[in-house]
């Protein structure tokens with residue numbers, strides 16, 4: 001059965017460079033803390049086990065996502081919560097993907113998505129392989145979508161997910177300064193143009209000269225920001241009411257009015 005409301009906890013964390021053990025311990029603590037307040041779904045940031053330690057990514061990557069799957073599946077089951085496990089460096093057949101995993105309340109793996117668009121400004125295309133399937137997922141019976149960070153810049157992807165029925169779009173990220181304006185504006189645009197909720201989790205902290213600003217947020221289908229984090233580590237809690245997506249879609253029926261005969 002499809003839920004009408006969804007409580008979400010966003011783990012906006014700093015990530016120790018290349019120190020998977022420290023990051024796993026921190027994520028474990030923060031997930032337990034988030035679940036204690038009561039939530040239906042927990043979202044982590046992009047590459048939360050390794051950060052962008054790309055020159056060592058082949059040795060640091062999680063083999064077939066095994067360690068991540070064990071950790072997240074156990075937490076999801078113990079805490080009775082859905083976990084969209086941000087993304088991790090995931091080694092498969094000698095290549096490393098930037099992959100997210102979804103677990104349901106019983107700890108069962110529900111979906112895997114690998115980032116489609118590799119971000120050249122951070123050398124991703126030199127070290128990582130791109131995914132080949134879109135992130136169409138279901139949370140508590142609710143059709144949703146997921147993408148990873150730079151994927152946000154490609155409006156066709158979120159439109160495709162919306163056309164497939166997604167009412168909520170989840171975005172784990174490591175998006176740094178000086179592009180805060182792009183980060184905020186693009187999320188509002190994706191929410192307005194697709195009349196969907198956009199829920200993001202961006203990391204904080206530094207890696208060398210790169211400063212990650214956080215500003216994880218939840219934008220509603222009308223384009224209003226329901227909540228937005230600052231630039232420190234924190235857990236952001238919110239509840240979304242899915243009826244709003246239907247209300248906005250009825251009020252301005254863009255999915256009926258679009259000219260799919262022309263574009």
Ligand SMILES: NC(=O)CCC(=O)C(=O)O
Pocket residue numbers: 046119122148149150151153173174175176179182
């Ligand atoms: N990790 C990323 O994909 C970063 C994307 C980004 O910073 C951008 O401006 O796009």
